[in-house]
Amino acid sequence: MSALSTGIKAAIAALALGGAFAATAQEPVLNLYSARHYQTDEALYTDFTKATGVKINRVDADDAGILARLRSEGASSPADVVLLVDAARLWRAEAEGLFQPVDSKLLETRLPATLRGKDQGAGSQWFGYSTRARVIVFNKAEVQREDADTYQELADPKNKGKVCTRSGSHPYNLSLFGSIYEHIGAAATETWLKGVVANMARSPKGGDTDQIRAVASGECGIALSNSYYVARLMRSSKPEDKAVVEKIGVIFPNQDSWGTHVNIAGGALAKHSPHPEAGIKFLEYLASDAAQAHFANGNNEYPAVTSVKVANPALDALGTFKSELIPLSVVGLNSVRVQQLLDRADYK
Structure with missing residues (x-):
């Protein structure tokens, strides 16, 4: 044409x-x-x-x-x-x-x-x-909750070969990374991103629901997801969704420090x-x-x-949590800076 x-x-x-x-x-x-x-x-x-x-x-x-x-x-x-x-x-x-x-x-x-x-x-x-919390989902048969209860632990060598995420440049992840940038600074964020990449079970792909299903199947041990995707599966009457929910645990990260990242x-x-x-x-x-x-x-x-x-019975079941208090206008600005760090970390 x-x-x-x-x-x-x-x-x-x-x-x-x-x-x-x-x-x-x-x-x-x-x-x-x-x-x-x-x-x-x-x-x-x-x-x-x-x-x-x-x-x-x-x-x-x-x-x-x-x-x-x-x-x-x-x-x-x-x-x-x-x-x-x-x-x-x-x-x-x-x-x-x-x-x-x-x-x-x-x-x-x-x-x-x-x-x-x-x-x-x-x-x-x-x-x-x-708001929606950026939670960590883990396979209850393969991962201990205490090994994945902070965002920092996604980059810990103890979780090598276990981490799954969607694309690093997806807005949901960019906003999370922008908040981490605010907490720990540019150099530490770059090191952390490289650690997350080194721990991946596979290359980033799919959406948040795909990450949850991959955790339930054992393809991944740990994954990031927005909370409402988890709640949606929890409220589903489909047998396959119920089976997924039975195999996963959900963590609101960093409850002993700055709190869980929320997006809007x-x-x-x-x-x-x-x-x-x-x-x-x-x-x-x-x-x-x-x-x-x-x-x-x-x-x-x-x-x-x-x-x-x-x-909402699913939100009630997930429970209350402490959320971080960084203004989201700051997170937005940092997400632009993070994009360059993703490139250097080879985070696809």
Whole structure:
């Protein structure tokens, strides 16, 4: 296909999208770019529309795709609100000027400062609405809990040939590595990453659920995963998932030191939002008790509003834990620095 024809098709697609948004311009609308691909979120959007009368037009893509789209659309972007599932990507979008500050007393009151973008006088540019812990999963028949209860031990020679992870450059891992960078510094982080690579049972591949299954099968002894993937398997009625859960143990690392790393799913008001009032209303809605409970009960995440009661048997079974208190805006900045260390450590 020629570059010309590709460009024409892209232009037609853009016009079609613009037409879809324009068709609803006479009614209250919110144009949402979302990296949250969870069916349970449909109730969030439906409830918001019922409560406010604002219709949601949604575009789904992954974090990287959404940011690329915002860059390409520039000032003509129809996006009002952007939902991403990683602090590092939220930080990067803020740094690139893709968001605008939101001055909301409600959001400042309900959401912890560590889960918001830095307030530079006009409000924060992004807000974390749910958290997920970066846990260590281990094979109970092959690994002792005390041999894997810190992130540092992933690089300990005693765990040689046991460690499995997804790609080191995946946002979930980059954010974890960015937090470790903050705790121990650049040189020690590089040494640690090289140790993790040396301990791998196989080259990084797959997603977090793949790592959990590999631990259960014995291919790996230890793996990293976001907590909600574990909780999802725990709540499954499938026999194969129940078998996986029986074989694994779950650790919240570093409980005797700085605490377990947490990442966020967060939202922001797009820089060129055509409906900023609706956008802010939606961002504030996501901090409501009802929406926060949905994050926990619908998708096995932890609510950012700490007063919200969770009714999720899997999260209850995992138990409480101490989380680290590094601002996620700092983690986002460090994740950029970590990428160079990954290259030197040959962490694929």
